[in-house]
Amino acid sequence: MTHDFEPQGHVVLDSSDISRALTRLAHEIIERTQGASNLTLMGIPTRGASLATRLGDKISAIQGSPVSVGAIDITMYRDDLRSRPARALLPTTIPPEGIEDRLVILVDDVLFSGRTIRAALDALSEHGRPQLVQLAVLVDRGHRELPIRADYVGKNLPTSRSEKIQVNLVEHDGIDEVRIERES
Amino acid sequence: MKHLLSAADLSYEDAILVLDTAKQLAAATEQGVGKLPPLRGRTVVNLFYEDSTRTRISFEAAAKRLSADVINFSAKGSSVSKGESLKDTALTLEAMGADAVVIRHNSSGAPHRLANAGWISGGVVNAGDGTHEHPTQALLDAFTLRNHLRNGEGDLKGVNVTIVGDVLHSRVARSNVLLLNTLGAKVRLVAPPTLLPYGVEDWDCEVSYDLDASLEGSDAVMMLRVQRERMNAAYFPNAHEYSNRYGLNVTRMNRLSESAVVMHPGPMNRGMEISADVADSQRSVIVEQVANGVSVRMAVLYLILGGSESM
Structure with a gap:
């Protein structure tokens, strides 16, 4: 999202909020997975993949052992492929351990309709059969259209459908922040 | 698209x-x-x-x-x-x-x-x-070149590609010259004068009749099939002479730089435009092209x- 003049909307999470939320998510993941052994974080590109990397770094810093991190592109599994010209594909990286029989946590920036996660589950199943799949998101904004929920949520943000949630990350946007914008 | x-x-x-x-x-x-x-x-x-x-x-x-x-x-x-x-x-x-x-x-x-x-x-x-x-052939050639010479990323700026042989009947050569130029590579065509198409001087590439003079400085050599099925006249005296002057053999291959690759769109006439040991050598990326x-x-x-x- 580029702002030509005055940025619309307002910041709901700043850089330190995001960092604290990710730290809490890391602790929750370790607690609920009993030490995070056998864990693989699979981020959904673009921003979900960066968040997965950050979460992986935090978990391995706490645990003192490396965490397996990958990325899974969902483009070809979307249910609205035909609604726009062909979209560019993004990289899928499967860690050397694979995902077979592992505890996989999908990571994304915003959970909205749930359709992206449905696509991610389909994409994931092409690469193996995890023992368990969970979902971690930085922001849950509600308005689900499928029976999907997140296991780990950084921040619940009640929104109206006409609003837009914009997650900016240093890796892509030069700044860490989450904004709510009114659709013009 | x-x-x-x-x-x-x-x-x-x-x-x-x-x-x-x-x-x-x-x-x-x-x-x-x-x-x-x-x-x-x-x-x-x-x-x-x-x-x-x-x-x-x-x-x-x-x-x-x-x-x-x-x-x-x-x-x-x-x-x-x-x-x-x-x-x-x-x-x-x-x-x-x-x-x-x-x-x-x-x-x-x-x-x-x-x-x-x-x-x-x-x-x-x-x-x-x-x-x-034959645009998809040019795309797969560019993809192969990019993997070998540019680590699979970006374009082909500064890559020197030498295309050798029957350019006259080759749709592969024409598509390659167009696409390689778009991607920033430099193309040189090497062929006997009889196997160059009319108007080739207007193509965006160099043209030479001398393969031996063109080997040094090439990052890739693309050998074209001699398309006998399209030849209704004598374009060269005989296969032996063609192979002598325009075929890629081990002696010529060894004069290429260390990183240079050998390509061929297939199907090959082994012994004609490319010798069998070149086709099967380490430098050959022909199977990869497929x-x-x-x-x-x-x-x-x-x-x-x-x-x-x-x-």
Whole structure:
């Protein structure tokens, strides 16, 4: 999202909020997975993949052992492929351990309709059969259209459908922040 | 992207998009995903008026890996051998609901006609027309070059490619000159004067008659097949002499720089334009070209058929 003049909307999470939320998510993941052994974080590109990397770094810093991190592109599994010209594909990286029989946590920036996660589950199943799949998101904004929920949520943000949630990350946007914008 | 008729239709951004898409699709194949879903419910027709094994199989494999339905239509043993025109065949395919037609034809310009005559509504991919163009071959060559010389990223700025042999009958050479220029590479054509097309001096490349003088400084040497089936006159005295002057043998290969690769679009005439030990050497990326062909054709089909139809 580029702002030509005055940025619309307002910041709901700043850089330190995001960092604290990710730290809490890391602790929750370790607690609920009993030490995070056998864990693989699979981020959904673009921003979900960066968040997965950050979460992986935090978990391995706490645990003192490396965490397996990958990325899974969902483009070809979307249910609205035909609604726009062909979209560019993004990289899928499967860690050397694979995902077979592992505890996989999908990571994304915003959970909205749930359709992206449905696509991610389909994409994931092409690469193996995890023992368990969970979902971690930085922001849950509600308005689900499928029976999907997140296991780990950084921040619940009640929104109206006409609003837009914009997650900016240093890796892509030069700044860490989450904004709510009114659709013009 | 609605059609792919000529390598000249591809802008720099288009070409990079095809190569980057092919890279992700190749990675999926490498990761063991044999089948991808984006073309489910789409029908691709392979309309082949000329003999071809690798290109047809390559397009068929590409379409099937993307879950498209594939109909193979070859002129031999079909209504075409009873005298059906391209137009009537096209109308038939349209009535059957073809979403894209991959066409190989012995007449230059047939894909263009098929795409623009209003006979069919789907996309058209040129899989080789006469002595004109073969854009997916150029794309797979660029993809192979990029993997070897540019670590699989970006363009081919500053890469020196030498294309050797029967340029006159080669649609591969024409498409390659166009695409390689778009991607920033420098192309030199090497051939006997009789095997250079009329007007080659207007192509965006250097032309030489001397292979030995062109080896040094080449990052890639692309050997073209001597297309005897298209030769209706004596273009060179005999095979032995051609091979002596324009064939790639080990002595010549050893004069190439350490990192240079040897390419051939296939099928090869071993012993003619390329010696068997060169074809089977470490520097030869010929088998890789075939594998890359499937990835690149998947990318083209995905970009033409993978989104909404109106563009």
